[in-house]
Amino acid sequence: MDPRDHAMAMVYDRLMRRSERSGLAAKRRELLSDLHGHVVEIGAGTGANLPHVPASVHQLTLLEPSPAMARRLRARAEDAVARPTVDIEVGRAPAEALPLADASADAVVSTLVLCSVDDLDRSLAELGRILRPGGRLVLIEHVATHGPVGLVQRSLAPMWRIVAGGCQLRRDTRTAVANAGFDVTDVHPWRLPGGGPAAPAIAGTASRR
Numbered sequence: 661m662d663p664r665d666h667a668m669a670m671v672y673d674r675l676m677r678r679s680e681r682s683g684l685a686a687k688r689r690e691l692l693s694d695l696h697g698h699v700v701e702i703g704a705g706t707g708a709n710l711p712h713v714p715a716s717v718h719q720l721t722l723l724e725p726s727p728a729m730a731r732r733l734r735a736r737a738e739d740a741v742a743r744p745t746v747d748i749e750v751g752r753a754p755a756e757a758l759p760l761a762d763a764s765a766d767a768v769v770s771t772l773v774l775c776s777v778d779d780l781d782r783s784l785a786e787l788g789r790i791l792r793p794g795g796r797l798v799l800i801e802h803v804a805t806h807g808p809v810g811l812v813q814r815s816l817a818p819m820w821r822i823v824a825g826g827c828q829l830r831r832d833t834r835t836a837v838a839n840a841g842f843d844v845t846d847v848h849p850w851r852l853p854g855g856g857p858a859a860p861a862i863a864g865t866a867s868r869r
């Protein structure tokens with residue numbers, strides 16, 4: 661077991677508590693509220709989105725590559741299974757290689773994940789592959805910015821990547837999503853509460869063309 665992976669899984673919910681209470685949980689709820697059908701979540705972590713999944717979602721596939729995170733996710737998903745209207749499956753897979761058929765998902769959820777994937781373009785190609793035409797990609801992602809905060813991001817990025825489980829502070833995720841063939845009209849600038857240098861963010865729903 662990778663001790664850093666284990667440590668991150670142990671502290672993650674506590675680290676995020678202030679952000680969740682200051683607006684992140686509300687943003688999760690807002691963006692997930694009208695999803696339906698088969699929803700796939702990548703990098704589902706400890707399951708922070710689970711309480712916000714609406715009853716209109718009948719099938720939920722939660723994917724998480726980290727063994728320590730996936731253990732917590734499974735435990736949380738078991739509680740959620742008490743809800744009879746949703747069929748939940750938890751799997752271990754990275755966004756770069758999704759074990760799902762082409763056009764099999766109505767929506768994909770990615771919250772604070774695309775900063776950490778090893779290969780952003782390949783991950784986005786996979787999301788496009790599994791989404792049906794017109795399917796939705798729900799995003800909450802911190803991104804690169806300009807100005808003084810951009811300079812801070814630049815200087816912290818190498819260290820941040822080591823201590824934050826491979827997270828990259830300087831990704832232009834909105835552009836990458838657009839370049840991957842998604843309509844990003846409804847993906848807007850946002851601020852991750854309590855995010856420090858990772859506060860500049862985007863939030864919204866992209867659609868597969």
Ligand SMILES: C[S@@+](CC[C@H](N)C(=O)[O-])C[C@H]1O[C@@H](n2cnc3c(N)ncnc32)[C@H](O)[C@@H]1O
Binds near residue numbers: 703706724725773779
């Ligand atoms: C900051 S956490 C976010 C967790 C959760 N999505 C949330 O909103 O709280 C980043 C997650 O991305 C996962 N991750 C890292 N590399 C990944 C990859 N290549 N594919 C999918 N998930 C990845 C990590 O294991 C971790 O669970």
